[in-house]
Amino acid sequence: MALFVILAGCNMLPQRSEQDVGAEIPDQWVEERTISQPVFEHWVEIFGDPQLSNLVSSALANNYELKAAAARVDAAIAQARIDGASRWPQLSFFVEHEQMQIREAGFGSARFGVFEALFGLSWELDVWGRIRDFQQAAVLEADATAVDYHGARLSLAARVAQSYFELIEANLQAAVVEQSVKDRNIIVSLVRGRFQRGLVRGLDLRLALTDLANAEVELKEARNQIQIITRRLEILLGRYPEGKEMDVATLPSLPTDIPAGLPSELLERRPDVVAAYSRLQAADFRTVSSKKLRLPRITLTAAGGTRSTDLTELIDPRAAAWNVITGLVQPLFTGGRIRGEIFRNEAFAEGALNFYKSTALNAFREVEQALAAEEWLRQQEISLRKAVEQTEASQKLAVYSYRNGLIEILTLLDSYRSTLNAQSAHLFITRQLLNNRINLYLALGGKV
Known part of the structure; x- marks a missing residue:
C-alpha cells in the first residue's frame, strides 16, 4: 500500500498554465489607442528597403554569434538523446587474444595463445x-x-536594422554639419569683407573664425561616428571590420500600421517567454524523476562468451557459457542523497517558475513601453520639424540683418547654431521613431 502512495505522489506533475504570470493579463494593451492588429510575420520587409533586407539576410547567414547559438541547439538535441539512452539495453562485445607461456621444472616451457x-x-x-x-x-x-x-535570430535582425538606420542618420548628420561648415565659410567671408571696409571690429572676425573652427571639429566627429557604426555593422554581418564606406540612402518612412496583437498572444509568440516556460516544465519533470529514485528498480544483467585456444572454436555456440540475472534494487538508506536530489530539483523548479513570471511581465512592459513611446516620439518629431522650419527662416533674416548692421555678430552665429541643432535633433528623433518601432517588433516576437 505504501508503494502505491509513493508512486501516486511521484507521478503527479504540477498543474501549470502559461497564463499564470503572477498578475492579471488585460484584454487589450493599456497604451494602445486603436483596435489590435495582427503582428507582422516578417517585419523587416515592412520598411520597404531592399538594402536593409539584404543586410539582414547576410547577417542571418554569416553572423558567428548566431552560428554558435545554432551549435548549442545541436548540443542540446544530442544531450536529450544521451539522457534517453538508459531506456534501452546496453550491449557490449569484445574479442581479445592472450599469449601465455608455462614453465615446468625439468620439462621446459610451453607457449600458446x-x-x-x-x-x-x-x-x-x-x-x-x-x-x-x-x-x-x-x-x-x-x-x-x-x-x-x-530569439537570437530576431535580436540579430533588430540590431542590424537599428545599426543600419543609425548609419544612415550618421551620414545625414555629417551632411548637415558639412553644409554648416560651408555656411560658416560664407559668414567668415562676409565678416572679413566688412572688416576690411572698416564696418565691423576685429572681434567679429575672430568670433566668426572660432565658430568655423568649431564646426570643422563637429564635422570630423560626425565622420568618425560613421566609421564606428560601420565597423559595428560589419561585425554583425560576419565581415572584417575594415570600416568600408557603405552606400546608404535616407531614412525610410515610419510604417503607419501598429501591429500589437493581444497581450495573451505574447505568451505563445515571444521567444524568451516560450523558452522560460519550457525550462519550467523541464524542471518539473526532473523533480518527478528524482522522486522516483525512491522506488524499486528492476534490472536485467547478462554476460557470456567463449574461450578457446583454437580460433575456429570461438564461434561455436556450443562452447559458449552465459548467465542472466534479474535483480530488484530498493533504496533503503542513501545518506540523504535522494532527499537532497528532490529538494534541489524542487528549488530549481521554484526558481524557474519565478523566472518565467519575471520574463513574462518584463515582456509586457517592453511592449507597453514601445506603444507609449510611439505617440510621444511622433509629437517630438512634429515639433522638431517646425523648429527646423523656423530656424532656417530666422537664419536668412539674421544674414540680411547683419549685412545691414541691424544685429550683432553673436546673434548671427547663434542663428546658425540653432539651425544646426534643430536639424540634428530632427534627424535623431526620426531615427528614434524607427528604432522604437523595431523595439516593438522585437518585444512582440515577430519573425524574420
Whole structure:
C-alpha cells in the first residue's frame, strides 16, 4: 500500500498554465489607442528597403554569434538523446587474444595463445517512467534552446536594422554639419569683407573664425561616428571590420500600421517567454524523476562468451557459457542523497517558475513601453520639424540683418547654431521613431 502512495505522489506533475504570470493579463494593451492588429510575420520587409533586407539576410547567414547559438541547439538535441539512452539495453562485445607461456621444472616451457569472445548486457526496466521523465526534461531543454536560437535570430535582425538606420542618420548628420561648415565659410567671408571696409571690429572676425573652427571639429566627429557604426555593422554581418564606406540612402518612412496583437498572444509568440516556460516544465519533470529514485528498480544483467585456444572454436555456440540475472534494487538508506536530489530539483523548479513570471511581465512592459513611446516620439518629431522650419527662416533674416548692421555678430552665429541643432535633433528623433518601432517588433516576437 505504501508503494502505491509513493508512486501516486511521484507521478503527479504540477498543474501549470502559461497564463499564470503572477498578475492579471488585460484584454487589450493599456497604451494602445486603436483596435489590435495582427503582428507582422516578417517585419523587416515592412520598411520597404531592399538594402536593409539584404543586410539582414547576410547577417542571418554569416553572423558567428548566431552560428554558435545554432551549435548549442545541436548540443542540446544530442544531450536529450544521451539522457534517453538508459531506456534501452546496453550491449557490449569484445574479442581479445592472450599469449601465455608455462614453465615446468625439468620439462621446459610451453607457449600458446587463448582467444576470448565476451559480451555483456545491462538493462534497467523503466517500469515507473523515471528515465523517461528525465529524458523528457532534456527534450524540453532542447526545445527551449531551439527557441533561444529563434530569439537570437530576431535580436540579430533588430540590431542590424537599428545599426543600419543609425548609419544612415550618421551620414545625414555629417551632411548637415558639412553644409554648416560651408555656411560658416560664407559668414567668415562676409565678416572679413566688412572688416576690411572698416564696418565691423576685429572681434567679429575672430568670433566668426572660432565658430568655423568649431564646426570643422563637429564635422570630423560626425565622420568618425560613421566609421564606428560601420565597423559595428560589419561585425554583425560576419565581415572584417575594415570600416568600408557603405552606400546608404535616407531614412525610410515610419510604417503607419501598429501591429500589437493581444497581450495573451505574447505568451505563445515571444521567444524568451516560450523558452522560460519550457525550462519550467523541464524542471518539473526532473523533480518527478528524482522522486522516483525512491522506488524499486528492476534490472536485467547478462554476460557470456567463449574461450578457446583454437580460433575456429570461438564461434561455436556450443562452447559458449552465459548467465542472466534479474535483480530488484530498493533504496533503503542513501545518506540523504535522494532527499537532497528532490529538494534541489524542487528549488530549481521554484526558481524557474519565478523566472518565467519575471520574463513574462518584463515582456509586457517592453511592449507597453514601445506603444507609449510611439505617440510621444511622433509629437517630438512634429515639433522638431517646425523648429527646423523656423530656424532656417530666422537664419536668412539674421544674414540680411547683419549685412545691414541691424544685429550683432553673436546673434548671427547663434542663428546658425540653432539651425544646426534643430536639424540634428530632427534627424535623431526620426531615427528614434524607427528604432522604437523595431523595439516593438522585437518585444512582440515577430519573425524574420
